[in-house]
Amino acid sequence: MAAAPENVQIRVHSRRGVNTIHPVSVESPHPAAAASPAANYREVKHFKKWFPWLIPTFVVANVVMFIISMYVNNCPKNSISCVAGFLGRFSFQPFKENPLLGPSSSALGKMGALDVAKVVDKHQGWRLITCMWLHGGVFHLLANMLSLLVIGIRLEQEFGFVRIGLLYLISGLGGSLLSALFIQSNISVGASGALFGLLGAMLSELITNWTIYANKLAAFTTLVVIVAINLAVGILPHVDNFAHIGGFVSGFLLGFVFLIRPQFGWVNQRYAPISPAGYSSAASPAGYSSTSRAANPKFMAYQRILWLLSLILLVVGFTVGLVLLLRGVDLNDHCSWCHYLSCVPTSKWSCNTQPISCQAEQTGSQYTLTCSNSSKSRSYSLLNPTATQIQGLCAQLCR
Template identity: 30%
Template sequence: MDQAPGSRQDDAHNGLPVCYRHPDRETGIRCTRCERPICPECMVSASVGFQCPACVRDGSGTGHAPDASQPRTLAGGTIAADPHLVTKILVGLNLALFVVQQAVGDSFTERFELIGRAVMPDLGFGVLQGVAEGQWYRLLTSMFLHLTYIHILFNMLSLWWIGGPLEQALGRARYLALYLVSGLAGSALTYLITEPNAASLGASGAIYGLFGAFVVLVRRQRYDMRPVLALLAINLLFTFRWAGIAWQAHIGGLAAGLVIGAVMIYAPRERRALIQYGTCALVLVAVLVITLLRTAQLT
């Protein structure tokens, strides 16, 4: 239950205040508007300090000037009325394209899946339908295609469970950047390592990127890391033990997600947006370099 503005809850043993919303959690942080103590779960990042959920909801806090700094997410993003909107759109887009795949058939999938260079073994020459021949769009479009009902079911459940909390913590723009750049990193590593004529598709690279960022978020909020690490270990076990899985996309996406997630969540407030989006740009440069090197090998 909320306390009156400015009230204090001091721990009897060491004098540390406890969160006004979670009395079992000690904290040294106070809301910059109402000055009530708040724990990491209740902290909403602002341009200066942190605010509590009550002050974020009413926009002006409790008795403070309405022109105070605009409340921000943990990563500095704008707080949205629907914090899961982008996740819903991504799920809907993946499901819609899967319906198109089922309706149109292989011709649609083969036009947009990831393939380096389709080689005709009997004839010994390449067919102009791969990334190496200039169809770079496949690095992106393959992220939204799926092979089977089980494939899309597991990916969309993972996207919903992990994506929602991440979008709320990062904000829409940062979350979408994380998703797309991680997915492209997974596609680039797949293009680099796999056989040129091996087709690949699926949102797993992007979702593993979200997984990497989610690990960073859990660490930042000081929650128990063991369940998250155990789930990640199980997923990686399936990645390497289950035939037919493009582990390259998983590892590429995970690596990008860890890097981008760490920068998104731990970037200093001074020039925070520049650092965050600059890191995304650097990862995209790495994707570009990998793609150019692999294309040079295949042409």
């Protein structure tokens, strides 16, 4: 399994990141069909393999968006110093400002990062979607894209591009929505909400198609452990675990809706070889008549119940979440302990989420910046600096 996906928080001066056992496609003719030349065999399409093209397209789109972000960032023009300056306009922000080898927070904001103040006050709801296609740096991009290839291609092969594409996008929206309701003082970017949606869908697919798995307990245990490890990584600072949780829950529910499979009994009955007389040429097991075989349901009762309940929860959850967000509700005010789901403070790190800001004093070409959070102070010799340069120096000073 690839490295755990992470949604990275980039702090800015603001007003306010498995192996399962899938059924094998039934592609060879039934023995009775091979024995009888007159038998009519029909291909089982419910378990065919799809050619995966959408997930690789998503990967390319994310890489392209990162390149565009670096072009917009233009470090040599907007920063005092840059990493890998030989890249020119595509060089990276200083490590102290962005240790992931990427653009500045202001550049990500211009590209569509999730900024709750702009979503609520300026009605820029599209940021809930665009933030899924942005990444904080090279390391962030590589981790998420490797995970997407490992998880997504297998799912697209099994279920097709339509269902997996919708699952990816809706899960990403769910992750952005929960993140916006809890983290309102920083911007957030990354595809890991959608990635956790794919993990959640794998778990619900295992549950809803339980009867067709051979090693049920092993597959379930493996997947649960992988999900738990990925979510545990989210309690580290600068990682948006609310996006992980929101994406996972959305994907888990969507898996019951999109990834339901018909029962093998129904498939065998439907695609059994047909004799010229119009009757199934497959021999019925001892003690079972053709009438009892015809009674095989396409979906079990528990599959139908899970489908309906999940659909209701999804509609209600997204509706309530969007209403609360557009009203400017901060769920931290109603849940005093929920912030621990995204970051647990220890002696090694702090979970301070206050936005970064600095006071600037100018004396000729000398600028003295004082961090409002830590009272750190430093003087810089600058000639007509831009606001972006001052903001970058502030970010370096306060970290």
